[in-house]
Amino acid sequence: MIDSFFLLLDGFATALTWSNLLYCFIGVMLGMIIGVLPGLGPVSGTALLIPITFGMEPVSAIIMLSGIFYGSMYGGTITSVLVNVPGEAASVITCIDGYEMTKNGRAGAALGVAAIGSFIGGIVAVVALTFFGPILADVALNFGPPEFFAIMLLGMLMIVALMGKSLVRGMIAAVLGLVFAMIGQDLVSGEYRFTFGSLELMEGIDFAVMAMGLFGISEILLNAEKPTQIGNVPKVKGLLPRKGEWSPTLKSAGRGTGIGMILGMIPGANSIIASTFSYMLEKKVAKDPSRFGKGAIEGVAGPETANNAHSGAALIPLFSLGLPSSPTMAVILGAFIMHGLTPGPALFTKNPDFVWGLIASMFIGNALLLILNLPLVGMWAKIAMIPYKLLYPIILMVILIGTYSLKGSLWDVGMMLVFGIIGYLMKKLDIPMSAMIVTFILGSQLESSMLQSLSISTEGFLIFLTRPISAVILIIAFIVFALSIFSGVKNKRGKLAADVEM
Amino acid sequence: MNINVKQFNAGVWAGLVILAVAVIAFVISFQYSYSGIVGPGPGFFPFWLSLILMILAVLYIYESIKGKNVSDEEWPTGHSLKKIVFIIMALLLFLLLFVLCGYLVAGTVFLIVLFFKEYKWWQTVALSVGITMFIYVMFNNVLKVHIPANGILF
Numbered sequence: 001m002i003d004s005f006f007l008l009l010d011g012f013a014t015a016l017t018w019s020n021l022l023y024c025f026i027g028v029m030l031g032m033i034i035g036v037l038p039g040l041g042p043v044s045g046t047a048l049l050i051p052i053t054f055g056m057e058p059v060s061a062i063i064m065l066s067g068i069f070y071g072s073m074y075g076g077t078i079t080s081v082l083v084n085v086p087g088e089a090a091s092v093i094t095c096i097d098g099y100e101m102t103k104n105g106r107a108g109a110a111l112g113v114a115a116i117g118s119f120i121g122g123i124v125a126v127v128a129l130t131f132f133g134p135i136l137a138d139v140a141l142n143f144g145p146p147e148f149f150a151i152m153l154l155g156m157l158m159i160v161a162l163m164g165k166s167l168v169r170g171m172i173a174a175v176l177g178l179v180f181a182m183i184g185q186d187l188v189s190g191e192y193r194f195t196f197g198s199l200e201l202m203e204g205i206d207f208a209v210m211a212m213g214l215f216g217i218s219e220i221l222l223n224a225e226k227p228t229q230i231g232n233v234p235k236v237k238g239l240l241p242r243k244g245e246w247s248p249t250l251k252s253a254g255r256g257t258g259i260g261m262i263l264g265m266i267p268g269a270n271s272i273i274a275s276t277f278s279y280m281l282e283k284k285v286a287k288d289p290s291r292f293g294k295g296a297i298e299g300v301a302g303p304e305t306a307n308n309a310h311s312g313a314a315l316i317p318l319f320s321l322g323l324p325s326s327p328t329m330a331v332i333l334g335a336f337i338m339h340g341l342t343p344g345p346a347l348f349t350k351n352p353d354f355v356w357g358l359i360a361s362m363f364i365g366n367a368l369l370l371i372l373n374l375p376l377v378g379m380w381a382k383i384a385m386i387p388y389k390l391l392y393p394i395i396l397m398v399i400l401i402g403t404y405s406l407k408g409s410l411w412d413v414g415m416m417l418v419f420g421i422i423g424y425l426m427k428k429l430d431i432p433m434s435a436m437i438v439t440f441i442l443g444s445q446l447e448s449s450m451l452q453s454l455s456i457s458t459e460g461f462l463i464f465l466t467r468p469i470s471a472v473i474l475i476i477a478f479i480v481f482a483l484s485i486f487s488g489v490k491n492k493r494g495k496l497a498a499d500v501e502m
Numbered sequence: 503m504n505i506n507v508k509q510f511n512a513g514v515w516a517g518l519v520i521l522a523v524a525v526i527a528f529v530i531s532f533q534y535s536y537s538g539i540v541g542p543g544p545g546f547f548p549f550w551l552s553l554i555l556m557i558l559a560v561l562y563i564y565e566s567i568k569g570k571n572v573s574d575e576e577w578p579t580g581h582s583l584k585k586i587v588f589i590i591m592a593l594l595l596f597l598l599l600f601v602l603c604g605y606l607v608a609g610t611v612f613l614i615v616l617f618f619k620e621y622k623w624w625q626t627v628a629l630s631v632g633i634t635m636f637i638y639v640m641f642n643n644v645l646k647v648h649i650p651a652n653g654i655l656f
Contacts, residue, residue, distance in 0.1 A: 430573030454541035
């Protein structure tokens, strides 16, 4: 515990250098913009910036990319509250009471409460990461390939179990991701697989290419059918809640933090589940539930806190186990690997400067966001007003050039467009893309951990069941899987259904 | 019960495409040795994954025929379909021009095509040239990521 504290102080020394402060600032600003703009989500946003980070030090690169991730959570709220259009899926719930508050002339208070709640949720989650992350990593240091195989399998199954209406389609997405991951050279045997004689496919498919296509291009195509109309943005006055509202606001922020943190650590339980859950809880504990839907301040504070706590907590399994719980996390994991870092238990011991610098930057980033958010609300609202007809060609162009700049290869650009169309079709068919990209990124690790396990095993596949930890994890995975089949048969999946980026 | 006929077909078609992919992958997987020196070889994963995918594709087709868990999304028709095809064509045009004439021409033409219907002609040209140049300078000079200004033709 106390070690973590001192290491964190060292981390601040890294994060507070001018260049890293600047990257953190750029990251959270871009995150806000991505959150505010329709048509550009966190996955394509982070993937787009990966080529830019090539020349940077790993710690600066990841500081910036994570800034985008948690920054977009703040940004998504602004349009939900002001114009009833969620900038990010996680802010859908905020529309309900947030927009009502705006109609009552209380937009300022709604935004203020959301910002404060987000800050509380974000900071508490980072504190949890500071103290809980190393402990989890310590435990995981004793894990061998069988345990990691089991954890990855559990993570994938959780994502499949929690996303989408149909279990079959979720499974299809997951398996397709694994199949795509096999294209190129096999790390274990060195054999080239599924290359169809193409030189370009020998290198495999770049995860950033896939992410930009699936989440960037498809989003633009979907928006082209039903363009989101953004009406006039109301004037924002006064950012603080009334005197009597402070205590209920802080209480709901507290509950939201708890919910967000717990769900954040569970792979597949996306931020929309966290904010929905929080909203339901607030409604339940309220003395007068009829206020909800008519501008209840708790209905903004709770969910907004929950989704930020969620995004912070989602970093805990990523850092300590190397397990991404959502597509955005998967892209950040890809960026780690690109910069020569392996997320996982060894990260805390092998690259302490990196980890603690990053964690410290998240404290700074959350503080920056709070400062940027409140006084600059007017400016963010103006950005939301940029007409979409002007915006989407620019976004497309940046995606095209961003993909090209990864390797300077037009093949990648073509591939990205193919994934764009695949993504669009998947969305229409309701096959969850999130499951596909997560399994794609974990694919080669899943395979190699399995092969390694079998090579150290004397009893074949039984090794996964004779080692206690992996056996327990696999049993949990099996139960999760069985339950999701059961819920599928009973037709009870409807409520969970959502393919969300974060 | 209200089954969307179009959706129903789409699910079946998608299932068939996935089934085809799975079968091809399954056939190819036999080229790689199933077992290696220490347990499974490079063919192990492809074999099982494509087998599982085949089963899932069949289940998906079955689900779609029964009209169970169908997607709520509607397929674009008329105007919105045209718009999507238009965007995809513009993207392909960009790719083609990029190869032939380099980024500056490709970018400008791409933006002109997309802006043309929405803005006056002089606004369209000014916006397209301006944005293309801005992105070029940003990537080449500020971010130091090289984008070729010329293509095969000139």
